[in-house]
Amino acid sequence: xxxxxxxxxxxxxxxxxxxxxxxxxxxxxxxxxxxxxxxxxxxxxxxxxxxxxxxxxxxxxxxxxxxxxxxxxxxxxxxxxxxxxxxxxxxxxxxxxxxxxxxxxxxxxxxxxxxxxxxxxxxxxxxxxxxxxxxxxxxxxxxxxxxxxxxxxxxxxxxxxxxxxxxxxxxxxxxxxxxxxxxxxxxxxxxxxxxxxxxxxxxxxxxxxxxxxxxxxxxxxxxxxxxxxxxxxxxxxxxxxxxxxxxxxxxxxxxxxxxxxxxxxxxxxxxxxxxxxxxxxxxxxxxxxxxxxxxxxxxxxxxxxxxxxxxxx
Numbered sequence: 001x002x003x004x005x006x007x008x009x010x011x012x013x014x015x016x017x018x019x020x021x022x023x024x025x026x027x028x029x030x031x032x033x034x035x036x037x038x039x040x041x042x043x044x045x046x047x048x049x050x051x052x053x054x055x056x057x058x059x060x061x062x063x064x065x066x067x068x069x070x071x072x073x074x075x076x077x078x079x080x081x082x083x084x085x086x087x088x089x090x091x092x093x094x095x096x097x098x099x100x101x102x103x104x105x106x107x108x109x110x111x112x113x114x115x116x117x118x119x120x121x122x123x124x125x126x127x128x129x130x131x132x133x134x135x136x137x138x139x140x141x142x143x144x145x146x147x148x149x150x151x152x153x154x155x156x157x158x159x160x161x162x163x164x165x166x167x168x169x170x171x172x173x174x175x176x177x178x179x180x181x182x183x184x185x186x187x188x189x190x191x192x193x194x195x196x197x198x199x200x201x202x203x204x205x206x207x208x209x210x211x212x213x214x215x216x217x218x219x220x221x222x223x224x225x226x227x228x229x230x231x232x233x234x235x236x237x238x239x240x241x242x243x244x245x246x247x248x249x250x251x252x253x254x255x256x257x258x259x260x261x262x263x264x265x266x267x268x269x270x271x272x273x274x275x276x277x278x279x280x281x282x283x284x285x286x287x288x289x290x291x292x293x294x295x296x297x298x299x300x301x302x303x304x305x306x307x308x309x310x311x312x313x
Contacts, residue, residue: 007191009222011246012161013071013283014081014142016061018054020074023140024061030113032106034065036072040293046300050076068159071246081242083121085280086135086143088160088227093151095158100148104132107146114138114146129216141242154198156225161245166208166231167238169278173214173228174199176278183261184221187254191222207234244273244281251286252310258284259307269306286310 016023024036039062042054054074061072089110096102111124117139124134124146132148145162165173181194188194197218204211213230220226231237249255262284263269264277272283285308292298292313301313 008069008224009188009191009248010224011069011071011248012085012087013073013244013246014140015073015075015079015242015244016140017077017080018074019140020061020072021058023072024063026139027063027065030110031065032110033067034063036061036063038062039071040290042074043299046297046303048303066158068157079241081141081143082237082240083135083137083143084164084166084237084239085243086145086162086164088145088147088162090147090149090156090158090160091132092149092155092158094155098151100151104148107132107148111136111146114144160225160227162227162229163239163280164229164231164237165278167236167279169239170208170236171210171213171230172278173217173230176280177217177219177226177228180221180226181219183258187249187258188222192220194222195220197225202230202232206232208232208236239275239279239281241273241281244283246283246285248287249284255284255286255308255310258282263307271302271305272308284308 021038028034028036038058039060042051042057042059044055047055058074061074063070063072091103091107093100093103096106111134114136119137120134121137121143122133122135124132127133130147133146135143135145137143149156163176165176177196181196185194197220199217200215201212202209202215209230209232215229215232217228218225219228247258249258259274262276262282263274265275268275272285274282274284276282286292292310295313298313302308305312
């Protein structure tokens, strides 16, 4: 699969309500460097009852934004993305030959495209942490944080998934980052291991966040950066299947290791999906899943599994 070719081991999956192909076209047009193409289709037989209207239709759409891979899942209306797992977009002037005005103009263009049919959760304005920043939830429910980055800071990728911890996981952002970096350290040795980045605590209570909880934190899994923070708004959102994190595993041993360490909600286990102790949704899949799905009856076999077992496809 492309994730393996690109050496991107963790791929955000976005749940779409029977419109993944349409959403892919929208993002490919909205972003300056993006492509989208149908990656797989539903089989025409062996589907569960609620899947039968999708027979032969796209199952997944591969979306690439500035070299960063997403997967759009074409399914029903059971889930919708939300603010708990958003995507930070870093408009670093260094990416524009040091021209801050060009970076700002590029940010503004994308903001207007994403805002079309969407909602501004934080208006585009100057904030203490950025001279030009805004948070938008687009027409498909996907949340994006657009930030003009200080070029004097340590460089970061254009796309960074951002996990916001609240509800039962309130004030556990630092704990989660420590857990993930420890867990994935051995799995991702071939792509740089893991690391904790900068952390900024709340100096005083904010919403449901206590003083000392993470207002902003970074961690790296392999060569991919993530942001984690504790929700200081006072409004719980919670993680859901609307946005999940798919891990491309090199063989059954890695699948078994991550499944054992991550899965904390037995009733959520299905077809390689699991929910961890913080509420984050993961998909633990073999990196040759596309090849496995070509086997006769593979789709039906997968529907019968909780943890994916390669010989059972």
